[in-house]
Amino acid sequence: MHPLFLLSLLLLSCSASALQDDFCVADLKGANTPSGYQCKDPSTVTVDDFVFSGFGVAGNTSNLIKAAVTPGFVGQFPGTNGLGISAARLDLAPGGVVPLHTHPAGSELLIVVQGSICAGFITSGSNTVYYKTLKKGDTMLFPQGLLHFQINAGGSNAVALVSFSSPNPGLQITAFALFANSLPSPTIEKVTFLDDYEVKKLKGVLGGTN
Ligand SMILES: *[C@@H]1O[C@H](CO)[C@@H](O)[C@H](O)[C@H]1NC(C)=O
Secondary structure, eight states: OOHHHHHHHHHHHHHHHHHHTSOOOBOTTSOOBTTBOOBOOGGGOOGGGGOOOTTSSOOOOOSTTSEEEEEESTTTOGGGTTTTOEEEEEEEOTTOEEEEEEOTTOOEEEEEEESOEEEEEEOSSSOOEEEEEEOTTOEEEEOTTOEEEEEEOSSSOEEEEEEESSSSOOOEEHHHHHHSSOSOHHHHHHHHOOOHHHHHHHHHHHTOOO
8 A cells, every 4th residue: 555545544534533523512311421421413512512601690508518519510511521621610608618528530620709718628648738718819729539628718608610620520528428328327436436426416417327
């Protein structure tokens, strides 16, 4: 085969795949897998697959933690599928807190747009803590998988816009993982070093059983 012919074949296949790989808008009717959703038929894609309009209104903070996260993850924002990116809005009423939690699949970038927020994370190796009270305009980074938290540090509502390095970053809140489950209390006491009274109290507050 002539080398030029080979080269043109290669270029043809590259340009064809570059076109196809511009995006892969999620087909939300299918299943979400570890590698994302299947692509929606490109002929049915519209600009609204790339626009999310959910961050203009405050989330409802009338709850135990006085906080609300409005997700713009792949399930709400199908254009993010396969692009390693997504967003959320965080509302913290006075006294509000996002308890210690992790996002297993993505790093987080938080930009304070109103009020002030005390935020921090804990490293996995040495349990070193990095935390600071952020004011409007401050941006903080939370590396993937590390335990972190946000607390309203002022007397008024605080708002942050958040971006993740994954269309589906996941969320595990440590207190809920420990005390909103069905593991028997004696087992939780063994694995947390907490006493029976405290474990039963927290299971009661957070909805655990056994
Ligand atoms: C906010 O949530 C609370 C508790 O679920 C509910 O009672 C209330 O109606 C909600 N408020 C709005 C404005 O949706």
